[in-house]
Amino acid sequence: MTQLDFIHEYVPSSSGTDAYTLVLLHGTGGNEQDLIPLGRFLADDAALLGVRGKVLEGGMPRFFRRLAEGVFDQEDLLFRTDELADFLRAASETYGIHPGKRIAVGYSNGANIAASILLRHPDIFAGALLFRPMVPFEPTDATGTQPLRDKPVLLSAGEVDPLIPQAETNRLAELLKVQGAAVELHFNPGGHGLMQPELQVAKAWYEQNFGR
Ligand code: MLT
Secondary structure: OOOOOOOEEEEOOOOOOOOOEEEEEOOOOOOOOOOHHHHHHHOOOOEEEEEOOOEEEOOEEEOOOEEEOOEEOHHHHHHHHHHHHHHHHHHHHHHOOOOOOEEEEEEOHHHHHHHHHHHHOOOOOOEEEEEOOOOOOOOOOOOOOOOOOOOEEEEEEEOOOOOOOHHHHHHHHHHHHHOOOEEEEEEEOOOOOOOHHHHHHHHHHHHHHHOO
């Protein structure tokens, strides 16, 4: 069995093992604690699993290497994607997380590895909230089997994000739709940093798709 070899923080749900688990994936320089308050804001009864990326860039944790801003080391990305998917399967066994009830919540670099997992391991997440995501890689498989069929995915982007052009977000939305995902795209007037109004949008989206 795979070791639980990512630094992580697991917070069980107060409403038992039937609850959803939010898998919290930080941005560059963050850690497993960063998105715990956001997860709690989005879903007060969910279990939370914060994970710390293993790659260090000048001492800052990330989920995979990059060659330059927005230019990803594709070999490392695919290796790290598989490694994180294995960890999530193992952590689910250890903590009794329902494999059909894991939801990704990622910001920036964490949103990018979550998008990569969606495209490469479509069984891992039941849905995803991706804040400031990019296209992680261009999938070559166009079998038309739609492995993400009807899975809800929210992409939350900034209209004036200096790192991510709107076309990039639109392209990711298209790629996920080709795989069958039920994508909702939200552009807010901000840049790369998260803004309060979009968090309200994300909370309402979560309640609509996963609320009890
Ligand atoms: C970041 O700073 O995290 C980038 O914008 C996204 C990435 O490198 O994955």
